[in-house]
Amino acid sequence: APTRDLAVAEIRTTIVDVPTVRKHKLSQTSVTAQSYVIVQVRLANGVEGIGEAATLGGPRWSEESVEGIKATIDTYLAPALLGQAADRFVTAGERLDAAAKRNNAAKAALETALFDAVGQSLGLPVAALLGGAVRTSFPVLWTLASGDPDQEIAEAEGKLAARLHRTFKIKIGAQSPEADLARLTRLSKALADRATLIVDANQAWDETTARRCLPRLAGLGIALVEQPLPAWNVAGMGRLRAQGGMPPLLADECVFTPHDMLAVAEAAAADAVSLKLVKHGGLVGLRKVAAVAEAAGIGLYGGCLLESSVGAAAHLHAFAGLRELAWGCEHFGPQILTGDLVTEPLRFHDFAVHLPDGPGLGVTLDPDKLRHYARS
Ligand code: MUC
Ligand code: MG
Known part of the structure; x- marks a missing residue:
């Protein structure tokens, strides 16, 4: 079993573009691929949690784009969480809000990865x-x-x-x-x-x-x-x-x-x-x-x-x-x-x-697929 050292040790971000099976047309935009920022948070106990920030056609559905999300996490949000206890979700949220206004998709991806890592560490689904x-x-x-x-x-x-x-x-x-x-x-x-x-x-x-x-x-x-x-x-x-x-x-x-x-x-x-x-x-x-x-x-x-x-x-x-x-x-x-x-x-x-079974989110990132869809 992983140790109880839930300090955040490392945060990685990857932009991915995944083609859709057909064109998806909204009032303000149209997409043929979905772009996400995948966040990987590694704790001191070695457990890795994942999260995802979704967008729709660049900064058109809302103000956030994958390029902006990645830059904001890498530059402002990740430093606010490094060394912090991953299971203090409310405190983590306060620190993220102090580090950057709004940027809700970026914050959501980070917080999701904290929940996943803590759930895996404690053997509990995020829903629990x-x-x-x-x-x-x-x-x-x-x-x-x-x-x-x-x-x-x-x-x-x-x-x-x-x-x-x-x-x-x-x-x-x-x-x-x-x-x-x-x-x-x-x-x-x-x-x-x-x-x-x-x-x-x-x-x-x-x-x-x-x-x-x-x-x-x-x-x-x-x-x-x-x-x-x-x-x-x-x-x-x-x-x-x-x-x-x-x-x-x-x-x-x-x-x-x-x-x-x-x-x-x-x-x-x-x-x-x-x-x-x-x-x-x-x-x-x-x-x-x-x-x-x-x-x-x-x-x-x-x-x-x-x-x-x-x-x-x-x-x-x-x-x-x-x-x-x-x-x-x-x-x-x-x-x-x-x-x-x-x-x-x-x-x-x-x-x-x-709802997937198992601790954390109950889904496991496939490193080959992440590499395949990662923007070069
Ligand atoms: C939206 O505005 O609801 C969700 C489903 C879908 O087709 O588009 C999104 C965004
Ligand atoms: Mg809608």
Whole structure:
């Protein structure tokens, strides 16, 4: 068994680019490869923990890019943790916040690696360190984002037939609202009797457009609409919800911090919130945002940024201990990559993704794959 010397001895960062099986198109960007920073933290006892910072198309989904994340960790964040006790997660978070403002994806990757290393050292899954798992499997949706409705219907049919996914999130906002409505009408006709459909506009609409189009989405049976308005327009989301005939709204880019969550609750701006490590700065931060949402009666949705099995496993450990995860999760990331970064990828079956067993994150970095996908 490893010794109890949990001091942080070494921190390494690697940028990787993993091609996706098809183009993934959002309102503000389109990707054919997913870029991550993989963090490896070695403790004095020799145990190594891993974490992942995901991005989507450079600094477009949020302000962080893999190049910036790596530089910030190497220059500012890693020195704040070297020599520190890895099991003092709150103290580590304070030191990271003192070393750099925001940079939440970078901090999340580091904190994940601390949790993994401590879990392995103590022989406990990360979920146990966070209070214990309430669930070990999570309903998981698939995102339709090629923009071509024929391809999207065929892709959804394949997922249904394989019993992998029966909820689909459709990315809208890359084209005009009318074109998206025509596309959604086709998808709804083909799939709505057998699947739940939700949409993500990634902030593409203004309030006037949303007021006009949201009731039509409700009419097509769309069960949830994610971030229809720009992140700054929380008051607008509140005004939309106050109007009748609207579908439920999911807050994504407007909620990074617990303070953001409180503002959304005060403005009655969302029915649910998408929880993501890259937004909340780590597992401790994710659970804080979830607690504010719970206190306000706002539902929890297990969000992603197309993580590999490393980042997805970290999310599942954080989601495992939530009392209610009303909207399930969207950790399909490992399935959209042409290859994974771990020896045994997460398991997907029966429309669910399953919490990996074993201490720490329960996934093991594959050094050959890390080398293969590492940016030279
Ligand atoms: C987002 O905005 O939700 C998550 C799933 C997906 O397809 O895109 C991401 C980002
Ligand atoms: Mg979103």
